[in-house]
Amino acid sequence: MKQGEFTRKNGFNIDQAECEKANVNAAAITRQSKSNLALAFVSLGRERKRDITVFYAFCRVVDDIADSAELSVTEKRVRLANWRQMLRTSAPGEPTLARDVRQLMDKYSLPPEMLEEIIAGVEMDLRILRYPTFKELRVYCYRVASAVGLVSIEIFGYRNPRCREYAINLGLALQMTNIIRDVWKDFQAGRIYLPQEDLVRFHYSEAELAKQQSNEHFLQLMEFQASRAREFFSRAAAELPPEDRRAMAPAEIMGSIYRGLLRRIELDKYRVFEKEYRLSKPEKAGRITAQLFKTFLNWPRRASV
Numbered sequence: 001m002k003q004g005e006f007t008r009k010n011g012f013n014i015d016q017a018e019c020e021k022a023n024v025n026a027a028a029i030t031r032q033s034k035s036n037l038a039l040a041f042v043s044l045g046r047e048r049k050r051d052i053t054v055f056y057a058f059c060r061v062v063d064d065i066a067d068s069a070e071l072s073v074t075e076k077r078v079r080l081a082n083w084r085q086m087l088r089t090s091a092p093g094e095p096t097l098a099r100d101v102r103q104l105m106d107k108y109s110l111p112p113e114m115l116e117e118i119i120a121g122v123e124m125d126l127r128i129l130r131y132p133t134f135k136e137l138r139v140y141c142y143r144v145a146s147a148v149g150l151v152s153i154e155i156f157g158y159r160n161p162r163c164r165e166y167a168i169n170l171g172l173a174l175q176m177t178n179i180i181r182d183v184w185k186d187f188q189a190g191r192i193y194l195p196q197e198d199l200v201r202f203h204y205s206e207a208e209l210a211k212q213q214s215n216e217h218f219l220q221l222m223e224f225q226a227s228r229a230r231e232f233f234s235r236a237a238a239e240l241p242p243e244d245r246r247a248m249a250p251a252e253i254m255g256s257i258y259r260g261l262l263r264r265i266e267l268d269k270y271r272v273f274e275k276e277y278r279l280s281k282p283e284k285a286g287r288i289t290a291q292l293f294k295t296f297l298n299w300p301r302r303a304s305v
Helices: 016-020 026-030 036-043 046-067 073-086 096-107 112-124 134-156 163-181 183-188 196-201 206-210 216-239 249-267 281-297
Strands: none
Touching: 036 046, 036 249, 036 281, 046 073, 046 096, 046 112, 046 134, 073 096, 073 112, 096 112, 112 134, 134 163, 134 249, 163 183, 163 216, 163 249, 183 206, 196 216, 206 216, 216 249, 249 281
16 A cells, blocks of 8 residues: 555546656646545645645656556666656656656755655555564655655645644554555555554464454454554644644645544444445535634644544
């Protein structure tokens, strides 16, 4: 579950061939999006919405490269390396998006390393199929989710440096929610993001996972992951500075949607082997409306469902 599960798993799929064309741009990519992240942009003004769309498209493209079923691992590494280079300088025949991303970086004084961290995250899926410890998984989650948040808040605009800790913790919360939701899908793709140390702790084996056994040990394992996600949601709430609540409205909308998703999975006893969890459009609309109301009234932030 890469950074893009944050987008791809919610319906942001683009044609890989189109990504390779020189005239592909952020608008063309985003028009195909129906994701939660795109919905969160509703609170932004025209300029910031355009800018976050460029960044969003970059995230989508590098994730799709790493996730492509048509490309070999070597080809994926080459294309990701090309994007690393394009973050720093133009290249013959490059997509329009590359130029747009560099302009975005100049506008917000974003060093290449910030976006390279995201590329490093999707590259981890090219070589890592299991994570022995949560400490190691956290690096992955940071790169594919928190790093996205750290760039996003620069575009949203903030005043208090504590906002960076908010972005880091919210990213970890969102990614842990993704991991819970997509346990079976990820296993089918050959990956297990649940830390191996946790499988041992709760006496749940990979063989049981392969057989989709939702026994007492599995429920305990998943409850532990959910508590970890909720802890990160709580930390994010504690770190969000009051003066930056309005600026962080898009992030807060995303957080509200994912808290609702996590709560639904919890109440349903983690039936991830048989169900694909998502909130309905009316539920999302309700959460977006409620969050905008709270944000613009500047009500105190809580990590409630």
